[in-house]
Amino acid sequence: MNGNSTGAGTAAAAAGAFEAVGAVAAAGGMTPPGAGTGWRRGAGVAGAALGVLAAGAAVGVAVERLTVGRGMRRDARLALDSAGPYGTLRGTPGSAVAEDGTQLYYEVDEPEQAREEAEGSASRRLFGGRRTPAAPPLTVVFSHGYCLSQDSWHFQRAALRAAGIRAVFWDQRSHGRSERSRTGAVSIDLFGRDLKAVIDAAAPEGPLVLVGHSMGGMTTMGLAAQYPGLIAGRVVGAAFLGTSSGGLAENTYGLPAAGMALVRRLVLPGAFKLMAARPELIEKGRRATSDLFAGVLRWYSFGSKDVDPAVVRFAERLIEATPVDVVAAFYPVFAEHEKREALRAFDGLPVVVAAGDKDLLTPREHSEAIAEALPGARLLILEDTGHLVMLERHEVVTAQLAELLAAAAGGGALGRGECAAAGARGRA
Numbered sequence: 234m235n236g237n238s239t240g241a242g243t244a245a246a247a248a249g250a251f252e253a254v255g256a257v258a259a260a261g262g263m264t265p266p267g268a269g270t271g272w273r274r275g276a277g278v279a280g281a282a283l284g285v286l287a288a289g290a291a292v293g294v295a296v297e298r299l300t301v302g303r304g305m306r307r308d309a310r311l312a313l314d315s316a317g318p319y320g321t322l323r324g325t326p327g328s329a330v331a332e333d334g335t336q337l338y339y340e341v342d343e344p345e346q347a348r349e350e351a352e353g354s355a356s357r358r359l360f361g362g363r364r365t366p367a368a369p370p371l372t373v374v375f376s377h378g379y380c381l382s383q384d385s386w387h388f389q390r391a392a393l394r395a396a397g398i399r400a401v402f403w404d405q406r407s408h409g410r411s412e413r414s415r416t417g418a419v420s421i422d423l424f425g426r427d428l429k430a431v432i433d434a435a436a437p438e439g440p441l442v443l444v445g446h447s448m449g450g451m452t453t454m455g456l457a458a459q460y461p462g463l464i465a466g467r468v469v470g471a472a473f474l475g476t477s478s479g480g481l482a483e484n485t486y487g488l489p490a491a492g493m494a495l496v497r498r499l500v501l502p503g504a505f506k507l508m509a510a511r512p513e514l515i516e517k518g519r520r521a522t523s524d525l526f527a528g529v530l531r532w533y534s535f536g537s538k539d540v541d542p543a544v545v546r547f548a549e550r551l552i553e554a555t556p557v558d559v560v561a562a563f564y565p566v567f568a569e570h571e572k573r574e575a576l577r578a579f580d581g582l583p584v585v586v587a588a589g590d591k592d593l594l595t596p597r598e599h600s601e602a603i604a605e606a607l608p609g610a611r612l613l614i615l616e617d618t619g620h621l622v623m624l625e626r627h628e629v630v631t632a633q634l635a636e637l638l639a640a641a642a643g644g645g646a647l648g649r650g651e652c653a654a655a656g657a658r659g660r661a
Contacts, residue, residue, distance in 0.1 A: 319547040320384035322391060324402065329434035331406065331415075331427050338410035339403035339435050340383065342394050344370055369439030370399040371469070371642055373634075376428060377402075378447030378475070379563060380555040382409030385446070387547075388627035389634060398638065401435045403428075405448065407559045419563060421570045424448070425455025429463070442470040442641050444634065446623055447595060448563075450476025454572035457579065464578040470641030472585040472634060475592055475622050477599035478606065479571035486533070487593040508561035515557040526553075536591030536619035544624055576606040583640040583647035584610035585633050589618030589625070611647050 324340035331337055373393060375386045383402035393400045404411040406419070406427055416423075432441065445453040450473040457464050485493040508515050519526055527549055534548050584607050588600035597614055604612035613633065615626045623630045640647040 319387050319544065320550075322384075322387060322394065324400075327435055329403075329427075329430040331430050332423075333414075333416045335406050335415045335427075336412040337403060337406060337427055337431055338412075339401055339431050341435055342390065342398075342400045342402075344397045344399050371440045371442065371638070372436040373398060373400045373442045373444060373638065374428070374432060374436060375400065375402045376443070376445040376449030376452045377405060377408070378449050379567075380408070380552045380560060381446075382551055382554070384409070385548075385551055385621070386444075386623060389444075389623060389631050392631045392635075396635075399436075401431065403431045403435070405452070407563070408555060413559070414562070417562065420566050421448075421451050421455040421572065422459060423455075424452040425457075425459055428452050428456045429460055432463075439467070440469045440641070441467050442472075442638060443468055444472040444474070445476060446474040447476050447620065448567075450474060451478075451567075451570050451572065454478060454575045458572055458575035461578045468579070468582065469644070470583040470637050470647075471579050472587070472637055473600070473603055474585075474587045474630065475589065475595050475600070475620050476603070477567075477570065477595045478573040478576055478603050480599065480602070481570060481595070482568035484594075484596065505561040505564065508557045512556060512558040519553075519557065533593055534619050534621045535625050536589050537617040537625065540625055548621055548624060573602070573606055576603060579610075580607055581609060583637055585613065585637050585647065586610050587613040587615060587622055587630060587633065589615050589620060589622050591618060592620045592622075594620045609647075 324342040327339050327341060329337040329339060375383065375389070377383055377385050382404050386402055390400065390402060405424060406412070406414045443453045443456070445451070453471065453473070488496070530549050530552055531545055534552075535545065586600050586604045586607070588595065588597040590597055600612065600614070604610045611633070613629070615622055615629060618626050637647060
């Protein structure tokens with residue numbers, strides 16, 4: 234590759250970065266450099282800093298991609314995409330209709346189907362050979378997190394399917410196979426009503442165990458806040474994984490607090506306006522800086538370096554599939570989320586609360602707060618683990634779900650003693 238082609242590619246990447254910076258500044262009400270006077274000093278400093286960072290990242294990534302084996306990395310990603318069966322499990326499809334008409338896609342794994350596929354499976358031993366009652370069966374409902382889909386439950390789905398346990402997996406609005414939200418004003422309460430619509434369609438009777446990760450756990454709280462009678466009458470257990478009951482507006486995502494305050498005030502408003510108004514520009518930038526983007530995703534998704542590369546790539550694919558305007562539309566709901574009072578509906582039920590000790594998105598303190606509100610809950614802090622606990626420590630999470638289901642099906646309590654599974658610390 235000659236120097237001219239490298240220079241042209243670098244210049245193009247830098248030009249694209251500056252275009253994005255100018256668009257962010259304009260969307261946020263700031264005047265881009267060279268377009269006139271009137272910048273407030275603070276906005277000018279923030280805009281200049283953002284420009285330097287964006288342009289520097291674009292130039293660096295462009296040089297690296299053009300000179301150090303772009304094709305090799307592409308081939309490696311393709312190999313990882315086909316390295317495992319992640320995201321291939323499918324059940325009986327269905328659709329629930331939300332209050333605004335949005336079609337919510339779900340799949341059901343029925344006990345009969347699951348048992349036929351599970352003959353001789355080691356996963357049955359994990360669940361002690363237990364079978365759900367014939368009628369009505371206990372149903373486990375899984376709610377996924379922000380920028381993911383129902384496929385993020387791959388490992389837990391395989392285990393429950395092998396054990397012959399009825400389970401419902403659904404895609405939140407604007408995620409996965411569900412329809413894009415027909416309303417622009419989304420909220421955790423709306424997601425809770427979406428979950429109610431899915432339950433009404435896919436599991437209208439029988440006992441329920443609710444499992445939620447991140448935004449999915451908040452969705453469960455949104456359901457409880459609005460339908461406490463459903464929790465009291467049908468729910469026999471719950472799991473809250475890497476989630477929060479409130480206070481996320483103060484989260485710094487692993488960044489210095491002062492810097493994050495500036496980002497929230499000066500950068501994010503313009504960035505979200507741009508993502509909503511010109512998603513194609515942001516998508517172009519995301520594709521052009523895929524190596525940098527992948528590094529950021531890994532940093533915020535996993536806490537250890539020994540995660541199967543195929544699992545890491547699977548997580549990347551899930552997040553990459555979320556349109557950037559959906560990312561922008563959903564993000565503000567987390568700062569508004571406050572559902573600590575709703576947790577009271579689960580008091581007295583078998584509950585598992587789990588968090589990674591290196592989770593930067595919903596830090597462990599948020600799970601500890603949930604456990605404080607539910608004194609009978611089992612709290613697990615998973616060592617060297619990030620936000621995607623159900624993928625990074627799937628053996629531990631699945632084993633804990635097995636114990637939760639055993640307690641829920643038997644009507645007993647879930648012990649609060651120290652977790653015996655490797656890689657976790659339990660609350661005594």
